Amino acid sequence: xxxxxxxxxxxxxxxxxxxxxxxxxxxxxxxxxxxxxxxxxxxxxxxxxxxxxxxxxxxxxxxxxxxxxxxxxxxxxxxxxxxxxxxxxxxxxx
Amino acid sequence: xxxxxxxxxxxxxxxxxxxxxxxxxxxxxxxxxxxxxxxxxxxxxxxxxxxxxxxxxxxxxxxxxxxxxxxxxxxxxxxxxxxxxxxxxxxxxx
DNA sequence: AAGATATATTCTTGATTCGTAATATAGCAA
DNA sequence: TTGCTATATTACGAATCAAGAATATATCTT
Numbered sequence: 001x002x003x004x005x006x007x008x009x010x011x012x013x014x015x016x017x018x019x020x021x022x023x024x025x026x027x028x029x030x031x032x033x034x035x036x037x038x039x040x041x042x043x044x045x046x047x048x049x050x051x052x053x054x055x056x057x058x059x060x061x062x063x064x065x066x067x068x069x070x071x072x073x074x075x076x077x078x079x080x081x082x083x084x085x086x087x088x089x090x091x092x093x094x
Numbered sequence: 095x096x097x098x099x100x101x102x103x104x105x106x107x108x109x110x111x112x113x114x115x116x117x118x119x120x121x122x123x124x125x126x127x128x129x130x131x132x133x134x135x136x137x138x139x140x141x142x143x144x145x146x147x148x149x150x151x152x153x154x155x156x157x158x159x160x161x162x163x164x165x166x167x168x169x170x171x172x173x174x175x176x177x178x179x180x181x182x183x184x185x186x187x188x
Numbered sequence: 189a190a191g192a193t194a195t196a197t198t199c200t201t202g203a204t205t206c207g208t209a210a211t212a213t214a215g216c217a218a
Numbered sequence: 219t220t221g222c223t224a225t226a227t228t229a230c231g232a233a234t235c236a237a238g239a240a241t242a243t244a245t246c247t248t
Contacts (some may be wrong), residue, residue: 003110007108007112009102009179015205020105031225032224047226048226067222085095085103089096089100126196137195161195
């Protein structure tokens, strides 16, 4: 296991705004404005977080007209991780 | 989903030393000295990281003689998360 | 009680992260 | 070209994190 790389992945999800963004993207591709509307954060902030997620290889984006649509690179993987957390949270473990 | 809580969980795993510690604990209960030997970090540093993991509810500890044995509170859950990451890493997605 | 061992805590400093404000860029519309 | 919309980038201060050094505490052992 590559601990540096794995911890970078966790670090990327270790922020509530990014987690919301990722969660939103499990529903499908979204342009920045759409994400902005669903997440409680400014345009600049959402853009910054998307940049971080892109650097981390979690999302990618494509151009559509004058917008940029972001999507998960491995949607099943991300859904799997979130589902695990979700389940554990519901189980109320602390 | 509680995004604050979930992102705190990810943040706790978002450090290579803590990830190594957690990985070690998937093998079973360990006292601080044993963890120290397996992870590349000082006694104080390991202790600090264990404190963080304990605050986050990921590990707990019990006393045994003059030592403290740490263990995962939800070993199956943690193993599940790590297995997912491991699998994805092996698949080489970036 | 006096060491010795195992672990925790505090302090400090440098690095990283976060969010906002301001500005820049790129594509489309008129 | 001018202006508008969508998004990105830069700059900056505040907050948080990371690790080492030093010190404290707690439990054994003798």
